Amino acid sequence: MQLRINGRSVELDDAEGDTPLLWVIRDHLGLTGTKYGCGIGLCGSCTVHLDGRAVRACVVSASNAVGKQIRTIEGLADADPHPVQAAWTAAEVPQCGYCQPGMIMAITALLAEHPEAGPDELISRLTNICTCGSYPRIRRAIEALRPAKGRADEVGDST
DSSP: OEEEETTEEEEOSSOOTTSBHHHIIIIITOOTTSOOSOSSSSSOTTEEEETTEEEETTSSBGGGGTTSEEEOGGGSOSSSOOHHHHHHHHTTOOSSOTTHHHHHHHHHHHHHHOTTOOHHHHHHHOOOOOTTOOHHHHHHHHHHHSOOOOOHHHHTOOO
16 A cells, blocks of 8 residues: 655555554554544544545545545644644643644644634634643634634624
8 A cells, every 4th residue: 555645655565454544654654743532533633634634544544545645743844833833832832732733733724724714713613622621722823823803892893
């Protein structure tokens, strides 16, 4: 099985096609930034990009990723941090940090899919879970990327 991950092709002779992509990424390729959380696609700790879309790697089989571009947190940026990573660092988002690679991958995909979305819309679309409760810092990081576009109470409009 051949996969394209973080811009390079890899040949996997020892992975079964029905192996979850998460385990191929972690165990076969040694890219441990993608985390195991729930194993049923709910928490988002294992979020990666598949052809630019955020997916939960624990519920995608490796064979379903053949012929597609896979990007993990390790491949998100070259030498400099990606703007989302920089915003996360500036806002000191991580507490334990376990869910944050998946959170960053999810927000990065949301920004690409919804380039005009403001912070409220992005946050409402984010379905990843942070058990430490870093949501206020996550909001600050997203607001640093996408400042709020004048809410009604800020511009004097009561309608």
